[in-house]
Amino acid sequence: MNPHRPNVDPAADLVSQDPLHVNHRILIVDDNTTIHEDFRKILSPTDFGEGDLNMIESAVFGDAQTSRSMPEFELAFAAQGDGAVKLVEMGLQQARPFALALVDVRMPPGMDGIATIKNLWRLQPDLQVAICTAYADYSWDDIVDHLGISHRLVILKKPFDPIEVIQIANALTSKWGFERESALRQLGLQTKLWDNTKRMEDTYARLRQEHDDRMRLEEDIRKMQKMDALGGLAAGIAHDFNNVLTVIQGHLSMNLMSGDQPPGISESMGEVLLAARRAADLTKQLLNFTSRDYKTPRPVSLAREIEAEVDLLKRTLGSHVILETDFLADLPEVMADPGSLGQVVVNLAVNARDAMPKGGTLRISTRQTHLATAEDARALHVDAHPGHFAVLTVSDSGSGMPAEIVKQIFDPFFTTKEPGKGTGMGLAMVRGLARHMGGWVSVSSVVGVGTDFDLYLPIASPETEIATPISGNQDFDGLLHDVSPCNLLIVDDDSSVRHVMNYVLENQGHTVYSAKDAHEAWQLWRAHRHSINLVITDINLPGDASGFDLGRAILGDDATLPIIFTSGYCPDILGQTTSLQLGINYLPKPFDVLDLLNAVGQALTKGITRNPLPPRPITSRFSLPPSEMSH
Structure with missing residues (x-):
C-alpha cells in the first residue's frame, strides 16, 4: 500500500x-x-x-x-x-x-x-x-x-x-x-494560491462571524442587565406605590361604606376610587414589563387566542387599516400565557397602525417551523434554540425602517414617535413576554415596503409539565362570612397601611395588635400567643427578617394558626407562586376594605388547610434564641 x-x-x-x-x-x-x-x-x-x-x-x-x-x-x-x-x-x-x-x-x-x-x-x-x-x-x-x-x-x-x-x-x-x-507548474501554483486565498477568506469570514456573534451576545447581555436593573427599580417603585394605593383605596372604601356623605361627595369619591384602581392596573403593567408578574405558560390554541383579540384589534386599528388573518390549519398548541400573548399582539398591531398613518393592511398569519441543530438556531436569531415552533407573523404595509432603527427597536425607552406619543416600552415588553413564554421575536423591514414581526413560540408536547399557578379562588364581591370578634396581629412597615387595616378591622369588632417589623411582631406573639386567632403580615419587612421568616417561627408554635401574607410585589419575585393562594393566604396590594374583610372572614371561618411555607427557610436571617421559641 x-x-x-x-x-x-x-x-x-x-x-x-x-x-x-x-x-x-x-x-x-x-x-x-x-x-x-x-x-x-x-x-x-x-x-x-x-x-x-x-x-x-x-x-x-x-x-x-x-x-x-x-x-x-x-x-x-x-x-x-x-x-x-x-x-x-x-x-x-x-x-x-x-x-x-x-x-x-x-x-x-x-x-x-x-x-x-x-x-x-x-x-x-x-x-x-x-x-x-x-x-x-x-x-x-x-x-x-x-x-x-x-x-x-x-x-x-x-x-x-x-x-x-x-x-x-x-x-x-x-x-x-x-x-x-x-x-502547468504556473497553473498549479495559481491553483494553490487560489486555494490558500479561499481558505484565508473562509477563515476571515468565520472569525468575522464569531466576532459579530460575540458583539451581539455582549450587547444582549448589556440589555439584559439594563432590563434587570429596570426590573428591580420598577418592582421597588411598585411596592411603595401599592402601599400608597392601599391607603387611598382603604379610606375611600370606608367612607363610601358609611353612606353619610353629602350629595355629590360620594360620586366624587367613587370616581377617585376608580382612578386608584386604574393606577393599580398601571402598576401591574409595570411589573409585567419587568418580567416579574408573568403567568406560567400553558398549552393554548394560537389561532383561538388571536381570534379572541380580533374585535379589540379592529376597534384599536380604526377603519383606515384593513385587518387580514391567515391561520395554518391543524397548527399544534403552543406554550403561552394567553394574557401575555394578547399583550404582544395588541402592541405589535398598535405599532403597525402607527407606521401606516394614511392607512394600509395589517396581516396576521401563522406557520410552523423546526430548528434541528444549535447551528440552525444561532443562524436564525441570537435568542433562538433548537426545537419545534409555531411562528406568529404580524405584517404591515407601512413606511418600513432603516437598518440602524431596526437594531434599536427593542431597546427600552427607544422610540421614533414624537414626544408625548410613545414611551418606547411597547416593543421592549413584547421581547420580554416572548422570552418568558420560551420563544423570541425578530423583525425584518424594508423602507417603503413594510415591516414583519415574527413571534416564535414553542410547540406544546404531550409530556409538558404545567406549573400550578396561583389559585384564582378569590371572592371579593362582599363580606360573605359571619365572623365573631377575634384577636388579630397586623404586621406592616407602612404606618398608613397599618392605620387603615386597624380602623377597618376594629370597626368589625376585632382586637388588633400591630407591629412594624418581624421582631416587634414576635414580641407581641410571645405575649398574646394563646389569644391571637389570625396573623396578617407583609412579606417584605425591614430588618433581618421577612414576613415568611416570621410566619415560619409562629407556625413552629402553632401549626394550625391561619396566616395571610400581603405584598406590593408579585409572588414570582418571592419564589412562592405555588404556595400562595389568592384570597386565601395571599392578599396582593393594593386591596380595598371588601378585599381585606373577605380574606379575614375566609381565614377565620375555614382556617388554613395546609402549611403555605416551604419546608426550609427562604432566608436564614431571622433566627430567635431557643428560649424565645419555647412556650
Whole structure:
C-alpha cells in the first residue's frame, strides 16, 4: 500500500499527470513530396528499413549494433496551408497536438508559408515553427512585420543539413515540452494560491462571524442587565406605590361604606376610587414589563387566542387599516400565557397602525417551523434554540425602517414617535413576554415596503409539565362570612397601611395588635400567643427578617394558626407562586376594605388547610434564641 502524502504540490501533480509531457509530433508543410521523403529519412529512418538492416548486420558479423540516440518522431504531412490547418485542428480535437511545424515559404497556388503560420498560431499559439526556404522571398524584417518577434520561430535554409534538421527537431520539441511544463507548474501554483486565498477568506469570514456573534451576545447581555436593573427599580417603585394605593383605596372604601356623605361627595369619591384602581392596573403593567408578574405558560390554541383579540384589534386599528388573518390549519398548541400573548399582539398591531398613518393592511398569519441543530438556531436569531415552533407573523404595509432603527427597536425607552406619543416600552415588553413564554421575536423591514414581526413560540408536547399557578379562588364581591370578634396581629412597615387595616378591622369588632417589623411582631406573639386567632403580615419587612421568616417561627408554635401574607410585589419575585393562594393566604396590594374583610372572614371561618411555607427557610436571617421559641 502506498503511503498517504498529506501535502502534495499541485504544480508537480499536474506535471506528473500530464499525458503530453513528452510530445514528438511534427507537422511537415511543403508542396514538394520529395521534401516529405527527405524529412522522413532524416527524422524517422526506421520507416525505410534501417532497423531491419541493423539486425541483419548484427546476425552476419556478430557485432551488437547500438541504436542512435534520437527520439522516435511522429510525422504528419500536408502539401498546402489549408491541409496543415485541418491537421492541426484534428490534433487539438483528439488531444494530440503537434509540438513542431516545419513550413515551406512558397506553396503555390494556395497560402504561402507566412499566411499558413499565422493561421496555425491562431489555432495553437504554443506551436513551435521552423520556416524552410531556399529563396529570399521574405527578409527577416518582412517576417517580423508579418509574424512579429517570437521565441517560437526559427529559419531553416534549403538545402538543409540532416544534422541541423535533427538538432532543430530535438530542440524545438523539447522546448515545447518545457514550455508546457512551465505553464502547468504556473497553473498549479495559481491553483494553490487560489486555494490558500479561499481558505484565508473562509477563515476571515468565520472569525468575522464569531466576532459579530460575540458583539451581539455582549450587547444582549448589556440589555439584559439594563432590563434587570429596570426590573428591580420598577418592582421597588411598585411596592411603595401599592402601599400608597392601599391607603387611598382603604379610606375611600370606608367612607363610601358609611353612606353619610353629602350629595355629590360620594360620586366624587367613587370616581377617585376608580382612578386608584386604574393606577393599580398601571402598576401591574409595570411589573409585567419587568418580567416579574408573568403567568406560567400553558398549552393554548394560537389561532383561538388571536381570534379572541380580533374585535379589540379592529376597534384599536380604526377603519383606515384593513385587518387580514391567515391561520395554518391543524397548527399544534403552543406554550403561552394567553394574557401575555394578547399583550404582544395588541402592541405589535398598535405599532403597525402607527407606521401606516394614511392607512394600509395589517396581516396576521401563522406557520410552523423546526430548528434541528444549535447551528440552525444561532443562524436564525441570537435568542433562538433548537426545537419545534409555531411562528406568529404580524405584517404591515407601512413606511418600513432603516437598518440602524431596526437594531434599536427593542431597546427600552427607544422610540421614533414624537414626544408625548410613545414611551418606547411597547416593543421592549413584547421581547420580554416572548422570552418568558420560551420563544423570541425578530423583525425584518424594508423602507417603503413594510415591516414583519415574527413571534416564535414553542410547540406544546404531550409530556409538558404545567406549573400550578396561583389559585384564582378569590371572592371579593362582599363580606360573605359571619365572623365573631377575634384577636388579630397586623404586621406592616407602612404606618398608613397599618392605620387603615386597624380602623377597618376594629370597626368589625376585632382586637388588633400591630407591629412594624418581624421582631416587634414576635414580641407581641410571645405575649398574646394563646389569644391571637389570625396573623396578617407583609412579606417584605425591614430588618433581618421577612414576613415568611416570621410566619415560619409562629407556625413552629402553632401549626394550625391561619396566616395571610400581603405584598406590593408579585409572588414570582418571592419564589412562592405555588404556595400562595389568592384570597386565601395571599392578599396582593393594593386591596380595598371588601378585599381585606373577605380574606379575614375566609381565614377565620375555614382556617388554613395546609402549611403555605416551604419546608426550609427562604432566608436564614431571622433566627430567635431557643428560649424565645419555647412556650
